[in-house]
Amino acid sequence: MGSSRLWALTLKEFIQLRRDKALLLFFAYAFTLDIYFAGTGVSLQLHRAAFHVQDEDKSYLSRELAGRFLPPYFEAQGAVASDRQALDLLDRGKTMIVFDIPPRFQERILKGETAQVQMLLDATHAPQAFLASSYAAQILGRFGLEQGLALHGMRLEDLDRLPRVESRHRAWYNPNQNDSWFMTLSELLSIITVFSILLPAAAMVREKERGTVEQLLVSPLSPFHIMFPKVLAMTLVILAGTSISLFAIMGPIFHLPMRGSLPLFFALTALYAFTNAGVGLFASTFSRNQAQVGMVSILLVAPMILLSGAWTPPEAMPGWLRAMMLLSPLYYFIEATFGILLKGAPLALLWDDVAGMALLGGGIFAFGAWRFRRQFG
Template identity: 35%
Template sequence: MRALAIHLKNVARLAVKELRSIRADRMMMILVAYTFTVAVYTVATGAKLEARDLTIGIVDEDESDFARRLTDAFGPPLFKTVDRISAREIDSAMDSGRLVFVLEIPPKFEADLLAGRQTGLQLSVDATAMTQAGNGSVYIQEIIAREIANLKAGRETTTALPINLVVRARFNPNLDSSWFSSVMQILNNITLLTIVLTGAALIREREQGTVEHLLVMPVTPVEIMLAKMIANAGVILVAAMVSLVVIVEWALGVPVAGSLLLFATGAAIYAFSVAALGILLGTLATTMGQFGLLAIPVFVVTQLLSGATTPMESMPVWLQWGMRIFSPTPHFVAFSQGVLYRGAGLGAVWTDLAQVIAIGAAYFAIALSRFRKVIFS
């Protein structure tokens, strides 16, 4: 017990030293504050996944009452004011990027519809705006189908279905992308900054030559490594929780359904895991530049293939298994979504936490082995 108390005291003192080093680095503190405040808010409010303010042009060669009614159906907030253009202006308007959609209504379109003759509409789409093109095309088809049904019925109506279909969107009833992107941005920031801070702390010790001071102190490699991980991960964890409450809940109005304490516990476990990964990358690099070149691709791969950006189910099966075996991020994303969105308790998410702990323990063992060889060789 006495030996354990000595080890804990050494870790605490070294952690305080790390915290003082972080506090002295003003640019790092500004980066952490910016990442968990301004960056989260701007990404949530600016990077919208749903279609809004789409630009559409109408080539009306029919000039009928139905064509005018169809044109009026494309209004805000889904569409901006409709641009009435001629057929000669289509190419220039789309080449310049002024219009994403152009709908051409042919002559005698209303007469052909009422007479039951075959006719058609042409919708030109600028597919370089991929999200708008995909979602907007679906909305435009639904609007056209509804207006044609109204025309044939002679009144405002909806397509009759043999069933009464009631759609209820759970956990995000307004289908607002900011509810998703704000929380996912916090998870991304936890991963990025924990890796960067822990790895940079080790590289900084080696570049400044202060690691030699540690070598003559009565401390062990595991104590030094734990202190760096606890201090840097702790700063990120505190910033993440403040961001979740102040920015996500208060500023953006995103409700948190589950327990903040449970999320903080899971985030602490995850931060410990990626901190070990940061130490491991720090032992593989000798300069800050090399560390950056190592950390950036690791972060990009872990985030893009974690389920935070695209569903895991859309990936190849072999890649899903690879990410779930070697990366703790997919398990943390599933844990966070379960707790924060669906209000899940520990009984529903304990398997994800167990997998994060297992992968983190493996990273820690490998990093400790490398740390002893590189620092204490």
């Protein structure tokens, strides 16, 4: 009798969710188009950075240097005639870089003197500016080396006869360094976090808005029978959304490899969504309507995402903030997910992350359930 009652209440949650058109539309967008936009619209690499050249030397070597900045990293947009025009382009965001090649550039090089090139860089987008500066420094360094060798009648190939240290790097798990894999996975895990909190909270507050919570409280149902079907139904919905993202977007479009055990990944996703539902139950005790649920959910989700390492590498955080990352269940979920899908790691290598997620998530769920029982028990 108890199990049939639970399944009936779980079915009720599916029916109520189906009637919430706005939430369903948001859910469908998040697990499809949002994942697609994250993989195509956000890039961590430098691609066709616009640049202009202020060539005050107008020599063969100045033109040779400007011609070294080629796609796919750089794209020439033309020449500028003055400092004012260069600054105007930077101010209006029409270019990212302006190279100022001074007079007597070629003359200094041919005399064996130091020749300088000024690079004006729009650093409002710091990561892209850092990459552009690094790539430009490599190009300028190689050009300078070639000219220095030419003065002594040598070429770059002649350096092969000299002793040197050669760096050979191999990129594991993502050989082509395809940033769409990282972006789509990070976005998916953030979306799972949002909905694993939002859906159970919205399901409970929906009862408050419609006045049915009082009917549930006077019925023979215990707080467990009120709470568990909502958590179970929303966990199953999140698993369905995750499947759509993986098999309809990330696999076919971005060719995410999914090297590890998919049953293990979905089991951990279910565990993560189930334990995160405790945060949703906690949020529902403070909310009287759906708008309040959204605001409280954002307040709770934001620290979890920011402290997870999804968007900021842990190495870039202060020491005290890295310690706080251990309090975010998403941190463990990210480590486990990347280990399974990209590295093909078995459960034996993921015990630390699984245990951390289970212990921390279990505590969060227990607190949320206690708060729920205290209000509705």
